Amino acid sequence: MKREKIYVDNRRDKILELVQSNPNVRVNELADKLSVSLITIRRDLQYLEEQKLLKRTHGGAVLLKSNTVVEPDEPDEVSYYRRLIAKYAATLVEDGDSLFINTSSNALQMLSYVAASNVTAITNNGKVINKEFGPGINVILTGGELRYPKDAMVGDYAIRNLSTVFAKKAFVGCSGITPDSGMMTEIASEVSVNEVMVNHSTEAVYVMADHTKIGKRSSFISCSIEKVKYLITDELAPEDILDEFRSKGVIVYQVKKEEI
Template identity: 30%
Template sequence: MFAVERNRIIKNFLRENRQVEVHALSSMLNVSEVTIRRDLEKLERDGILTRTHGGAVLREIEESVQVEKNPDVSQDSREIASVALNMIEDGDVIMLTGGDICDCIARRIVEKNGITVLTNYIPVATEIARQPANRVVLLGGDVADDGRSLYGSLSVANLRRFHVNRLFAEVEGIDENLEVSVASHEKAELIEAAMESAEEKILLCLGDNFNRNAFFRLGSLKLADKVITNPSISDEYKHQIFVRNIQLHTSINVFEGRV
């Protein structure tokens, strides 16, 4: 990962958390603490932060214009995250993509031990880096326009070096033909690579995102082993997923296809 990418990630981390620790950034970005200290020195010269013993804090002038954090995620997202958490076993290696549901899962992983999380989503990496019982690998790549996600050829190449037990991929649309779509072609490319590396492929989709199409087609729902959503989806969708031998999990029940 180039210095300019690290600096953007560190600045976003600071805007969300107001302080950083050298050892946490070193682990999250997979570089030495010496490299992180050099990055912090540069950002201090740029007026972004003030270095402290073992880390840095956001400067007041920067703090006054920081972007507000996202509002609290929906109850539907939290319910899906709770179901997903029950599928994760101590010692697992998992992949979390970007989105509110994956952010919720990351916050709950503190309840587990020995989890290794691969992610391209900076808020997830930030959260896992605070959990001493678990570890995170932040995939490198190009910083997306949202300043929170990493995509591109470097992300994909790094991802393909790993084997994961479970992939949790948040998607933005599942239409009436059970075709899955996501917000961008970069996200689709990353999920496709993650599916090649995962033993178990689990899609996360809000109930409200059924019967709709997002920007870029990922493929058939049959790509997944399991789908987690809210119980509000229609009986017709439940039946269509059932006959395709895909497990459908909601916050209150499970529909397991047996054709």
């Protein structure tokens, strides 16, 4: 596994070098030069874009930091904590679990770290198609109207499909969460989908929110705080607000540097 990771990291470094030397390089050219499939290159580009190292374009990519190749393992503080949150959330998944995953990039990221087997993830996040995860993960897409740029599947079709499914656990991200208003999003069309995922979770709802989202209000409420069993955040989250969550029965876990 470690050798495979080194190979993948080296390939992604090479992609950054190729994009830097030729901003007009195409996806098929990258695949040919690196002797891998088109879907592998697209997954690599998706990962590098999530790390804010490049931006995908129609048929290619451009660097976000001109003339500089930034190492993928040097994220900023928020990205660092989000990764720790994703890693911790993955440890809560057990063999045979069924999961709801919403359009949160952090919730989607956790699938890369799940070590359990025979896990079914039901998601309306279209970016899962280009995501790498272990062989123990089975993915079901809700379908629905695809909304750019989050590749969110929303609308009546997605809601009807979700309404026929119950999952043990929901791992959901948000734009903000407060003790009085609950979990919120900036995208109105995602509210109904989030509501179904929360209401159809038979065991627990886990909200994944880094410190920048704790106490922050967004435009639309996805669910009340009474629906949230666990809040996974980080050590920089304000303690006074976390205490308010605890007073409402929410179990709070804070990840710490070098902990996971």
